Amino acid sequence: MTVLLDAETIVLRGACGVEEADTLLALIQQHEGFPVDLSKAGQVHTALWQVIIALQPPVTGEPADDFTRNWLMPALKLAATP
Numbered sequence: 001m002t003v004l005l006d007a008e009t010i011v012l013r014g015a016c017g018v019e020e021a022d023t024l025l026a027l028i029q030q031h032e033g034f035p036v037d038l039s040k041a042g043q044v045h046t047a048l049w050q051v052i053i054a055l056q057p058p059v060t061g062e063p064a065d066d067f068t069r070n071w072l073m074p075a076l077k078l079a080a081t082p
Contacts, residue, residue, distance in 0.1 A: 021047035
């Protein structure tokens with residue numbers, strides 16, 4: 001499992017495939033306000049990004065993947081701006 005609850009944080013670890021989107025959705029809905037930590041994430045399927053963008057949980061951690069760090073993280077910040 002690459003999406004898991006660790007204390008009061010939802011952690012994405014390793015390669016997170018489309019099959020993890022439902023798990024991420026459920027964890028964010030059940031634990032409102034818990035941050036999603038991307039520091040251990042590898043490749044993250046677009047379905048998970050869609051969940052994050054739609055529900056806008058706090059996002060923490062510096063992703064290892066250059067594309068995620070340089071393109072998706074700034075987009076997340078823009079999506080969260082009112």
